[in-house]
Amino acid sequence: MPPTTAELVHDRSLGDLLQHRDVVLEGRDAPQRTARVELADMLSADGARADDAMLVASELIANAIQHAGGVVLIRIEVYEFGSALGVVDRASDTGALPTSPSNSSTKLADVAMNGRGLFLVHTLASTWSVKQTKDGKIVVAVLTQAGSR
Numbered sequence: 001m002p003p004t005t006a007e008l009v010h011d012r013s014l015g016d017l018l019q020h021r022d023v024v025l026e027g028r029d030a031p032q033r034t035a036r037v038e039l040a041d042m043l044s045a046d047g048a049r050a051d052d053a054m055l056v057a058s059e060l061i062a063n064a065i066q067h068a069g070g071v072v073l074i075r076i077e078v079y080e081f082g083s084a085l086g087v088v089d090r091a092s093d094t095g096a097l098p099t100s101p102s103n104s105s106t107k108l109a110d111v112a113m114n115g116r117g118l119f120l121v122h123t124l125a126s127t128w129s130v131k132q133t134k135d136g137k138i139v140v141a142v143l144t145q146a147g148s149r
Contacts, residue, residue, distance in 0.1 A: 015080025082144035
């Protein structure tokens with residue numbers, strides 16, 4: 001199994017882990033919808049951040065489907081001061097993900113065909129990272145609550 005996001009968030013700025021759920025998405029007809037349903041269940045009290053988390057999860061899952069041969073699972077962890085989402089796929093190339101995605105052009109002719117998903121993740125998440133695992137990689141996005149440390 002890939003490392004938990006708790007292991008990836010070393011400084012404990014999210015506080016104590018309150019809930020953890022691994023949701024297998026491999027082989028599902030609608031993996032993004034499945035992830036959104038689980039997120040809605042776990043983050044129902046977090047309002048706007050729940051919407052952000054659903055969008056971030058959808059983008060990471062879409063990237064895994066389009067660029068990594070499919071998604072394996074989503075790890076959802078809810079902490080006192082935020083949440084962490086980890087999307088696991090079987091591709092091991094962690095260098096394919098830019099550390100600072102950008103696609104800020106507003107001219108239709110200049111807009112890249114790819115890159116908007118990671119731009120959204122980069123914009124909505126407090127931080128995100130990619131870590132190689134035994135069988136692929138996990139892309140983790142952390143969303144903190146407003147006013148948290």
